[in-house]
Amino acid sequence: MDLDLSTLWDFNQPDVSEQRFRSALMTATGDDALILQTQIARTFGLRGDFARAQQILKEIEPSISSAGGEARARYMLEFGRTLSSATHSPESQTEAVKAEARAAYLSAFDIAQAEQLDDLAIDALHMLAFVDTAPADQVRWGLQALSIMEGSSQPAAKRWEGPLRNNIGYALHEQGLYEEALDQFKLALAFRERAGNAEQIRIAQWMVAWTLRSLGKIDDALAIQLHLEVECEAAGAPDPYVFEELEFLYRARNETARADEYAERRKAVIK
Numbered sequence: 479m480d481l482d483l484s485t486l487w488d489f490n491q492p493d494v495s496e497q498r499f500r501s502a503l504m505t506a507t508g509d510d511a512l513i514l515q516t517q518i519a520r521t522f523g524l525r526g527d528f529a530r531a532q533q534i535l536k537e538i539e540p541s542i543s544s545a546g547g548e549a550r551a552r553y554m555l556e557f558g559r560t561l562s563s564a565t566h567s568p569e570s571q572t573e574a575v576k577a578e579a580r581a582a583y584l585s586a587f588d589i590a591q592a593e594q595l596d597d598l599a600i601d602a603l604h605m606l607a608f609v610d611t612a613p614a615d616q617v618r619w620g621l622q623a624l625s626i627m628e629g630s631s632q633p634a635a636k637r638w639e640g641p642l643r644n645n646i647g648y649a650l651h652e653q654g655l656y657e658e659a660l661d662q663f664k665l666a667l668a669f670r671e672r673a674g675n676a677e678q679i680r681i682a683q684w685m686v687a688w689t690l691r692s693l694g695k696i697d698d699a700l701a702i703q704l705h706l707e708v709e710c711e712a713a714g715a716p717d718p719y720v721f722e723e724l725e726f727l728y729r730a731r732n733e734t735a736r737a738d739e740y741a742e743r744r745k746a747v748i749k
Contacts, residue, residue: 481510483517484634492521512538512549518558526562535560547593551586555602557581562609586747597634600626600642608647616649640669640678644685651689660689676713680706684719691727700727718747 486498496518503514503530515538522531535557542553562579583602590599603623607616627635630707642653649661665681687702703723721744728737 481514483513486517490525492524496521501587507551509546510546511707512541514573516549516552516721520559521555523556523559523563524565524728527567528566531556531560547589548595548598550600551589551593551595551598554586554589555598558602559588563605564608566608574611576604582608583609583743585743596626596630596632596636599623600635602637604638604645607649608666613649613652617646617653620646620649640666640673640682643669644682644748647685647689651692654696656689656692660686663689676716679733680709680717684717684723688723691723691730696730700731703727716743718744 486502487494487495488729499514499518499521499540503511503518506514515534519534520530522528522534525682526676543548545553558579561575561582564726582682583606587602587606587709590602591594600623603619603626606619610616610619620642623638624646625639627642630636643662643666647659647666650656650659650662663682667686670678670682683702683706687699687706688700690696690699703720707724708716710720721740723741725737725744728734728740
């Protein structure tokens with residue numbers, strides 16, 4: 479399609495994104511119109527209105543079977559997201575719901591693979607980690623997605639490296655595989671540094687330091703978190719997670735007064 483969906487998306491403001499998609503929809507036809515409507519549905523899912531998202535998808539369902547690969551893959555992705563995603567409550571995730579979501583994501587993956595839409599194939603595998611939430615399963619899906627990313631020449635697929643490595647690292651950390659997690663977090667940091675987004679770089683640095691603490695490398699972790707404290711203050715965004723880690727690190731060093739100081743600073747920020 480001629481439209482670049484990434485220029486219309488602001489994931490922090492799904493209502494704004496909805497209006498952009500609706501404006502684009504006014505002159506769109508064929509598959510472009512279907513694709514835009516899948517994205518409008520997604521904006522409602524991000525706001526927790528899954529019923530409205532499903533209603534929009536149901537309205538375009540009759541046209542999907544004869545549509546091109548991208549429209550069909552995006553339809554299945556967004557239908558899956560109405561069932562199982564980061565914004566769903568744990569109690570909503572029954573086995574029946576997860577089975578339906580898994581089938582939708584696998585269908586999206588198969589379509590994307592057949593059409594060589596690497597970005598969407600990776601997205602589908604990424605979403606399967608919200609269905610199969612055991613850390614070992616999350617690593618399995620993440621590594622499969624990473625393999626596609628590494629073998630792809632498509633820029634949209636390459637942009638997944640940071641998120642994928644972060645998610646794999648987190649799942650490895652959850653299993654107590656701290657060295658393997660650290661390797662992934664360092665590679666995620668390198669990707670973020672190449673991309674140049676300061677906020678994302680700080681998050682990636684935090685993940686490295688968090689894992690260093692888990693490995694008992696307290697001084698190394700402390701150096702990074704103290705650096706992050708200064709950077710966050712300079713950016714006007716003091717981070718309670720940095721303060722929390724500094725509290726834990728100073729307690730590990732038996733420096734109770736410093737630990738208590740950061741505990742109080744954390745409380746002040748989250749109020």
